[in-house]
Amino acid sequence: MVEEIGTTEEGDLIINVGPQHPATHGVLHLVITLNGETIKKVEPHLGYIHRSIEKMCESLTYRQFIYVTSRMDYLSAHINNHACALCVEKGLDVEIPRRAQVIRVLMDELTRIASHELWWGAMAMDLGAFTPFFHAFRERETINDIMEETCGARLTMNYMVPGGLMADLHPNFQKRVKEFITLYKLKINEYAELVTGNIIFQNRMKGVGYLSAEDAISYGCSGPTARGSGVSCDIRKLYPYEVYDKLEFDEVLETEGDSFARYMVRIGEMNQSIKIIEQLIDNIPDGDFQAKTKVVLKLPKGEFYSRVETARGELGVYIVSEGGTTPYRIKFRSPGFSNLSALDHMARGSKLGDLVAMMGTLDLVIPDIDR
Amino acid sequence: MWSFSKIADLVHQSLNHTFSPTLATIIEMVIVGVCVIGLFAVLGLVLVIMERKVSAWIQIRLGPNRVGPKGMFQSLADTVKLLVKEGMTPSGADKFLFNLAPYIALIVAMLLMAPLAFAKDFQMWDLNIGVLYVSAISSVSVISILMAGWSSNNKYSLMGAMRSGAQIVSYELSAGFSVLSVVVLAGSLNLNTIIQSQADGWWIFKGHIPVMISFVIFIIAVTAETNRAPFDLAEAESELTAGFHTEYSGMKFALFFLAEYVNVFIVCAIGATLFLGGWMPFHIGHWDGFNHVMDYIPSSIWFFGKTFFLIFLIMWFRWTFPRLRIDQLLNLEWKYLLPISLFNILLVTAMAILGWYF
Amino acid sequence: MFIVKYIKEVFNAVKSLFVGLRRTGYYFTHHKEIITQQYPDNRDTLNLPERFKGEVVMPHNENNEHRCTGCTACELACPNGTIKVITKFDIGTDGKKKKAIDKLVYHLELCTMCNLCIIACPSDAIVMAQTFEHSVFDRAELTKILNNPGSKIMEGVE
Numbered sequence: 053m054v055e056e057i058g059t060t061e062e063g064d065l066i067i068n069v070g071p072q073h074p075a076t077h078g079v080l081h082l083v084i085t086l087n088g089e090t091i092k093k094v095e096p097h098l099g100y101i102h103r104s105i106e107k108m109c110e111s112l113t114y115r116q117f118i119y120v121t122s123r124m125d126y127l128s129a130h131i132n133n134h135a136c137a138l139c140v141e142k143g144l145d146v147e148i149p150r151r152a153q154v155i156r157v158l159m160d161e162l163t164r165i166a167s168h169e170l171w172w173g174a175m176a177m178d179l180g181a182f183t184p185f186f187h188a189f190r191e192r193e194t195i196n197d198i199m200e201e202t203c204g205a206r207l208t209m210n211y212m213v214p215g216g217l218m219a220d221l222h223p224n225f226q227k228r229v230k231e232f233i234t235l236y237k238l239k240i241n242e243y244a245e246l247v248t249g250n251i252i253f254q255n256r257m258k259g260v261g262y263l264s265a266e267d268a269i270s271y272g273c274s275g276p277t278a279r280g281s282g283v284s285c286d287i288r289k290l291y292p293y294e295v296y297d298k299l300e301f302d303e304v305l306e307t308e309g310d311s312f313a314r315y316m317v318r319i320g321e322m323n324q325s326i327k328i329i330e331q332l333i334d335n336i337p338d339g340d341f342q343a344k345t346k347v348v349l350k351l352p353k354g355e356f357y358s359r360v361e362t363a364r365g366e367l368g369v370y371i372v373s374e375g376g377t378t379p380y381r382i383k384f385r386s387p388g389f390s391n392l393s394a395l396d397h398m399a400r401g402s403k404l405g406d407l408v409a410m411m412g413t414l415d416l417v418i419p420d421i422d423r
Numbered sequence: 424m425w426s427f428s429k430i431a432d433l434v435h436q437s438l439n440h441t442f443s444p445t446l447a448t449i450i451e452m453v454i455v456g457v458c459v460i461g462l463f464a465v466l467g468l469v470l471v472i473m474e475r476k477v478s479a480w481i482q483i484r485l486g487p488n489r490v491g492p493k494g495m496f497q498s499l500a501d502t503v504k505l506l507v508k509e510g511m512t513p514s515g516a517d518k519f520l521f522n523l524a525p526y527i528a529l530i531v532a533m534l535l536m537a538p539l540a541f542a543k544d545f546q547m548w549d550l551n552i553g554v555l556y557v558s559a560i561s562s563v564s565v566i567s568i569l570m571a572g573w574s575s576n577n578k579y580s581l582m583g584a585m586r587s588g589a590q591i592v593s594y595e596l597s598a599g600f601s602v603l604s605v606v607v608l609a610g611s612l613n614l615n616t617i618i619q620s621q622a623d624g625w626w627i628f629k630g631h632i633p634v635m636i637s638f639v640i641f642i643i644a645v646t647a648e649t650n651r652a653p654f655d656l657a658e659a660e661s662e663l664t665a666g667f668h669t670e671y672s673g674m675k676f677a678l679f680f681l682a683e684y685v686n687v688f689i690v691c692a693i694g695a696t697l698f699l700g701g702w703m704p705f706h707i708g709h710w711d712g713f714n715h716v717m718d719y720i721p722s723s724i725w726f727f728g729k730t731f732f733l734i735f736l737i738m739w740f741r742w743t744f745p746r747l748r749i750d751q752l753l754n755l756e757w758k759y760l761l762p763i764s765l766f767n768i769l770l771v772t773a774m775a776i777l778g779w780y781f
Numbered sequence: 782m783f784i785v786k787y788i789k790e791v792f793n794a795v796k797s798l799f800v801g802l803r804r805t806g807y808y809f810t811h812h813k814e815i816i817t818q819q820y821p822d823n824r825d826t827l828n829l830p831e832r833f834k835g836e837v838v839m840p841h842n843e844n845n846e847h848r849c850t851g852c853t854a855c856e857l858a859c860p861n862g863t864i865k866v867i868t869k870f871d872i873g874t875d876g877k878k879k880k881a882i883d884k885l886v887y888h889l890e891l892c893t894m895c896n897l898c899i900i901a902c903p904s905d906a907i908v909m910a911q912t913f914e915h916s917v918f919d920r921a922e923l924t925k926i927l928n929n930p931g932s933k934i935m936e937g938v939e
Contacts, residue, residue, distance in 0.1 A: 067578045075661040089582070089749055116860035119895035178661045180652055180746025183805060186482035190816050204832040204909065210895045218896060222832065245804045246743070251794035252653060253745050404582070405748040408661050481805045485817040743805040744798065 064092055071100045075178055075408045078418030080392075082407075089403045094396040102422040109382045114140045114214055114349040117379070122208035124386065125420035127167040130159045130199075131362040133212040138293060139358035139369040140214040143351035151339040152216035153294040158332050159199075159211065160360075161325040162229070165236070166195040167363035167415075168322045175315070175412035176247050179256055184246050191239055194232045198225065214349055216342035229333050236326060248319065257312035261398040261410035264309055271397065272390035275365025276321060277414055280314035282307035287361040301328050311406075314413040350377055364388055364415055388420040427723055428544035455547055459536055463529075463685055470684040471498040473731075474738055481742045502677065510673035513576055520574035525671065525678035527567035532685040534560045538614050539692050542702050542723035546615065553614035554606055557693055558599050561648065564686065565591040568650075568657060568667050571679070575670040583666025586749055587657030591648055593756040598644035600764035601637035604771040605697040608634070608780060614696055621700040623708055629780050633770045638698045640764050645690035646737055647752070649683065653744040654752060661746075687734055695729035702726040829911040834894040837864070837887055838910040839927040846935040847928055849906035851882040858901035863891040881934055889915060890923040 065086040071079040079100035085093040105124060109117040118136045122129035134156055141148060173188030196206040202222040203209035211218050247253050263273070268281040278285045286303040288296040304320035306313035351373035359368045365387025372381040391414045399407050434454070438447040472487070472495060479486025487494035512521055538553035540546040550556055565588055572584020606612055608630055609620040620626075626634050647654035658666030668679045695701060702722035706714045747755065774780055808814055820827075829835070841847050851868040869883040885907075899909055907927065917923060 065578060067582075074664060089586075112860050115858070115897065119860060119893055119897070176745060180655065180659065180661060181744060182478070183482050183742050186484060190483065193816075200833060201830040202832065204830070204834040204896065205894060208893070210897075218900065219832065222830070242804055245800045247745070247801075249797045250745065250801050251797045252747055252751075254797075255751055256745060256748060403748055403750060405656075405659065405662050405746070477809065480809045480812065480815070483808055483814050483816050485815055485819070488819075739802060739805065739809070743801045 069407075075411060076418070077174060077411075077416065080416060080418050080421070082395075084404070084407070086404065089405075091399045091402055091404060091407060094399045094407065096392055096395065098422055100422065101419050103419075105423045106382050106384060110379055113377045114351065114379070117382070118213060119208070119210040121384070122210055123419060124384065124423055125362055125364060125367070125388070125417050126207055127170055127417055128163050128363040129208050130163040130211060131360055132367060133210060134160060135358055135360040135362075135367050135369045137212045137214050138360065139356050139371050140349065140351065142358055143354070143356045143371065143373060144214065144345065144349060146215055146343045146345060148216045148343045149340045150295070150337045152341050152343070154332055154336050155217055155221060155341065156212060157294050157296065157299075158229070158329060158336075159203075159209075161328045162195050162198065164325045164363045165322050166192050166199075168318050168325075169195075171318060171363075171412075171415045172243065172247070175409075175415075176253075178408045178412040179253065181247065181253075184243070187239070187242060187246065191232075191236060194228075194235060198228050198232065201225070201228070213342075215345035216340070220341045221336070226333055226336070229329060233326060233330060233333075236322075240323070243319070248315075254312065256406070256409055257310065257315055257413075258308075259310050259312075260402055260406040261311040261314075261413065262309050263394055263398050265307075267394065267397055268309070271394040273365070273394050274387050274390065275361065275363070276304075276314055276317040277365060277387075277391045277394070279304060280306050280317045280413075281309040285366065287359050287366050291359060293358070293360060295332075299328050299331055311409050311413045318415070348377055350375065351379070359385075362387060364417065364420065365391060384423060386420045386423060388414075388416050388418075392416055392421055426545075426721060427542040431545055459533055459547075462536070463533070463681065466688050467681040467684055468498040468502070470688060470734065471501070471680075473734070474684075474741075477735065477738045478742045481739075505677040505680075506674055508673035510675050511670070513670050515576035516670065517574035517576070520570050521670075522675070524567045524571035524574065525675045525682070527570065528564060528682035529678050529685075531560060531564045531567065532682045532689060535686075535689045539689070540614055540618060540696065540701055541726055542721070545702075545723070549615055550613070552612045554602055554612045554617070554697075558595070558602060561686075561690075562591070562595050564648075564682075567682075571671070572667040575667070577670050579663040579665070579669045580667050583657045583659070583663045583669070586659075587650060587667060589749070590650070590654065590656060590752060593753060594644045594647040594654075594760075597640050597756060597760040597764045598648060600761075600768050601641040601644065602693075602697060604630070604634060604637040604764075604768055607768070607771050607775050610775075614701070618696060618701040618703050621703045621706075623706055625698065625700040625703070625705070627698045630771070630774070631780070633767050633774060634698065636767050637764065637771070638694070640760055640767070641694055641698070642733070642736065643755075643760065645694065646740060647756075649686045649690055649737075651683075651687065651737055652741040653746050655741075655746060656749055656752060659746060687737060688730065691733035691737065692726070692730045694733050695726065699729045699733075700725075701729075829913070831911065832909075833911045833913075834896055834909045835912040836889055836894075836910050836915065837892065837898060837907050837927065839885060839907050841929050841932055842935065845929055845932045847906055847932050848904045848935050849882050849885060849928065850904055850934065851880050852903060854901040854903060855898035855907060858897045860895065860897065861891045861893060863888045863893075864898055882928055885927040887925045887927050888923065889925060890920060 067084050067086060068081065069084055070076040070081040076082065081097040081100060083095040083097060084091060105120050108120055112120065118133050121132040121136050124132055169188045169192040173185035176184035199209060200206050202219070202225050203211040263277070263281050265281045265283050268278040268283050274285050282305055284303060284305060289303045301324045304317045304324060306316050351371065353373055353375040356371045356373065357368060359366055366385065367387060368385030370383040370385070371379045374380040395410060395414065398410050435451065438450055442450065475497065476486045487497035490496045490500045512518055535557060537548040538546070538550045538556055568587045569584045572580040572587070605617060605626050608626060609617040611617055627638055650657045658668065663669070668676055671679060702725050704717035704720060704722065704725050706717060839847050839849060851866055853866045856864045856866050865886040866882060867884040867886065868880055870878045871881040872878060896909065899907060915923070
């Protein structure tokens with residue numbers, strides 16, 4: 053066991069960061085080989101929160117298994133549910149009403165902002181600034197309240213079901229989203245004042261955790277991690293689903309590839325999400341929120357794959373169906389796992405304090421990695 | 424009108440009246456010791472609740488508000504909790520050093536109290552090398568941290584201790600230089616003489632730009648020396664869980680905790696003494712009327728007011744800034760603060776010789 | 782110019798720190814921005830949205846009647862086996878044997894509040910309640926029987 057060994061043969065120190073450690077935001081276990089303060093190797097040990105979600109899904113029907121996926125990447129629960137619903141709809145070959153599509157996109161983008169806000173606070177906390185965490189939660193709570201009103205839950209909503217949505221929008225939804233947009237525009241400057249512009253923060257972020265575009269591709273990174281290295285990989289742009297192809301928004305790209313680039317990508321994405329919400333909030337078409345589907349869903353024999361852009365990157369859902377009411381095999385391609393694999397490459401040669409900053413910018417959600 | 428010095432004189436006289444001088448001195452020492460311990464406890468309680476309230480208000484929270492009016496007795500409840508908690512010693516630890524370290528931290532903080540002038544003519548030990556004494560003793564505090572880190576038999580503790588060692592030893596330099604600038608201007612190492620020299624204005628105003636620079640450097644350096652954020656690398660929570668006191672619990676942890684806050688108080692008191700005139704009221708040159716009005720405010724209030732203002736400043740920093748990295752921390756000291764303070768001390772010396780101060 | 786650039790750099794760095802200090806200073810002095818909710822104290826004024834998914838309950842009317850027909854649609858829809866419908870046969874007013882629920886057992890400790898049973902129910906017999914303080918000292922208390930003792934099915938619900 054690694055725990056028994058204090059040093060390597062070369063005299064380097066081995067320390068276990070996690071599974072209980074303030075910086076790992078969960079139960080990630082990193083075995084770090086250190087030469088003084090300099091990192092020589094980072095070895096992630098996974099499996100502490102493995103709940104075998106993929107296997108569980110195989111015994112649940114196509115309506116039932118979606119709720120489990122909220123528990124993977126719990127910060128973008130809506131988007132996980134969305135990906136699964138999309139995949140099942142692909143198999144069923146149903147076209148969902150336009151109202152449902154627009155609401156799904158709205159919810160996705162709200163979730164993305166909520167997720168990025170939590171990330172922003174948590175990352176500042178990793179760097180030793182505690183105050184931003186609370187300020188970020190103020191805005192995030194507003195989104196959670198909106199979600200609670202429409203979906204009935206704050207974190208694991210289970211709002212998107214095959215064929216559309218579980219319920220129609222709450223009458224207050226539009227008003228409260230507009231209130232949120234006003235609040236967001238008021239408060240986003242504070243983010244820059246408190247963290248982005250801060251000289252200590254910039255020195256901590258700039259030039260550390262460099263990941264070149266080639267490495268980002270070869271490690272399979274996606275989402276803001278890859279876009280920070282200049283790899284265009286936004287599924288919303290490349291393989292548009294729902295109504296994304298009719299919306300005006302930019303894919304935020306930074307080319308520096310360091311921690312600060314990844315940070316700026318996420319800040320930019322929040323602004324783009326607001327832009328998307330502004331385009332849609334007054335243009336929610338009337339109509340049904342659900343397509344007509346059978347009570348018992350049966351997918352035809354075959355393989356189905358859908359991909360969406362979560363707050364962390366590309367989430368793929370792969371279903372193999374034997375024609376029954378439950379999937380024969382289901383596989384999730386989670387963004388966190390691939391992003392984590394690049395950590396060792398990024399961290400080598402930098403200081404222990406930077407590792408925390410890098411983990412912060414990767415925005416790891418451990419249940420998403422382990423599933 | 425009563426004052427601290429009158430009470431002290433009264434006690435001194437009555438003791439000398441009843442007992443022989445030797446016995447009177449011994450009793451006085453005991454009284455002083457009890458007073459210092461009492462001050463420690465009060466300071467710990469006050470500063471902890473202050474920190475919690477400051478952080479809460481900055482973080483748009485309410486802070487503790489359950490125990491006592493507005494939560495003012497929260498730290499008392501915390502103390503009781505820490506007192507009854509089990510003090511664990513890890514199995515592989517060096518037990519002697521492990522148990523000794525928190526006491527050293529506390530004793531260093533206690534020793535530093537000696538030359539402080541809390542009010543007019545109210546001082547434990549009017550030492551003629553007060554400034555030197557303070558800078559000498561404050562360097563000892565690193566030993567307790569190194570001791571704690573080494574004896575814990577924990578890699579996080581060790582790394583925290585090593586960081587702290589590098590940090591305190593480096594920042595000692597610029598703190599020393601910035602203190603020296605006032606010593607040069609006042610022409611004395613005696614804290615009382617330094618305070619007296621500010622009777623016509625505090626050094627931060629009299630010494631204008633160079634002293635202001637040393638004041639800023641002093642604040643930065645003592646923040647680093649007391650291991651407070653943004654320089655809290657020794658206990659960097661998100662990196663080293665709790666740094667040098669990872670393995671400490673119960674009362675031994677509380678002693679470290681107390682020592683940290685008392686150290687903050689002491690460095691702020693020294694900053695207030697050197698740059699802001701200690702107990703000296705706010706005087707402007709020869710405006711005698713104004714100076715008289717200022718004299719009506721008791722000297723102890725001036726001293727504690729200034730000290731707590733500096734403490735608030737340090738707390739404000741802590742809850743605003745992210746932490747520095749270890750190499751950036753040392754860069755800041757050796758590449759920026761030290762050259763600047765070296766140049767600054769030259770400037771101050773020239774100023775003192777040429778009399779270019781008010 | 783090297784020195785001008787250097788001074789500008791230092792100035793901007795210090796300025797960025799002061800911008801942050803001003804922001805935190807603003808919040809320190811403006812206590813009306815505080816967002817803390819003093820939870821157990823504000824229980825009476827706590828407003829939960831009507832869609833909030835707290836726990837599954839079965840509403841009864843004043844005659845102690847519910848709408849559940851015992852069709853087990855909720856039991857089938859539940860992904861966790863949270864709901865167990867135990868049926869019995871009642872003799873109806875017309876003398877025919879009629880299927881009815883004896884007990885509707887609900888395991889709150891297994892429930893994930895996914896709302897699938899509520900959607901599945903054809904007769905709207907069960908709804909989500911807006912309660913959230915579910916902690917108990919004995920786990921057995923979390924296993925609930927949703928229909929009241931002696932309750933009957935409402936007239937006209939098939």
